[in-house]
Amino acid sequence: MAMARRSGGGGATPQRGEGEEGLSHHLAESTLMPLAPSGSGHSKKTRRSGTLCHLARSAPPPLVLAESVCDEGVRRECHDKEEEGVREERRAGTRGEMTGVKKRYLQMNEDLLREHPEFLDPAAPSLPARLASVAAAMPSLAAAAAAKAIAEWGRPAGDITHLVFSTSTSAQVPAIDLRIASLLGLSDTVKRTTIAFQACTGTSSAFRVAMDIAESNRVARILVICADMLSINGFHVPNEAHPAGIIAHALFSDGAGAVIVGAEPQEPVELPIFEMLSTSQVTIPGTEHVASTQFTTSGIDYSLLPDELVALIDRNVERCLDGALVPLGIAKLGWNNLFWVVHPGGPIIMDSLEAALKLEPEKLAASRQVLSEYGNMTGPTLIFVLDEVIRRHRQLDGDEEWGVMVSFGPGFTIEVMALHACSSNKMNPGPKNAI
């Protein structure tokens, strides 16, 4: 397997010297054996971190698309704004134009509403029924994503040693990961970890934990699954006094994604896609109020202060990226020479990031496309974006070798993971990048 550090060929490349030293120094701190065969041009001291081997995604069947029972409220909100003449964009806009969401997949449907009319009554206690509905629907959705990832990985499910499951919309004991493990036929010795309520940083948190496991246990094969179903927990009759709820209706959706992480791949069976080079999580003090969700007796309530969030991104994102990427020698390539895997929280979040870093529009094209085609699925969205970035690289012959995964979540938290595309797999065609 090539550990591509490009020496030319058009891709932006950290130069020998400061950047390379930074890379070697950082990676040497990990406990991993080098993945590169000797003579590949890498320093013998160069160590590699956990490698992301395979990923797959799945969305639930399109039970209710954008034309869901939520539509009336959203349309009414547009109409009222139109009458007030508040916003020119709103006058011309449809819901899709406002949020960037054209299609979504939702588990909430009319059958569920008939079965649980209390979901329509904001005063009726409905949280237990909602959580039970999630518990009934989520395992099969998550298992479907994981089964695809395992099939693509090429080794038997029984070879999975660890399961890291992340969700912000399920709460039960034992956690849903147990049911998923059983559906997948995982070993009864698999070590399970559930990461709860990280919201839009759910995937980043799970990847971070998986990377730590892979670094400390080189034979571990970690199945990471992220699943959320905000349509069930967060569905409420629209209330004009609560605009965040209306926006949530137009934006949020359901989905699940899975990846398999491990070190020292057994080629040719395991063909890695990305190397996970470093992770960082920065939480800005005193900003807990900016993005939050509350469990109420009638479901999950979500709240976001968009102006404060935009200001936080503007003031902090570059320093967070520098903190993660400068030691690796990647930051000096320039933000526009990296590939970007960004959680598309909403148009305002991507616009802010683009403006703060002066990113060219195509850098967030994968994020915008996922938002458009799937909505904001909370945690799993980032895996969909990763999948889309890979697809685009293959189709458009993208040549960025170094990249960054970014998500923003409650805290207010900024998570960054530095990625390197493996030349042995789909992201980069090998010969072009070989040294």
Ligand SMILES: CC(C)(COP(=O)(O)OP(=O)(O)OC[C@H]1O[C@@H](n2cnc3c(N)ncnc32)[C@H](O)[C@@H]1OP(=O)(O)O)[C@@H](O)C(=O)NCCC(=O)NCCSC(=O)CC(=O)O
């Ligand atoms: C909704 C929008 C697409 C609308 O864009 P427009 O360009 O049409 O208009 P705009 O940005 O000026 O916003 C219009 C009005 O809606 C308000 N507004 C926007 N988003 C809001 C929100 N989430 N809650 C409450 N109000 C909100 C604005 O303050 C403004 O109010 P006024 O008219 O009074 O000035 C965008 O604002 C947006 O992307 N908002 C963020 C969406 C979001 O909440 N995403 C989830 C992120 S959470 C996430 O991803 C991480 C996590 O879960 O932790």
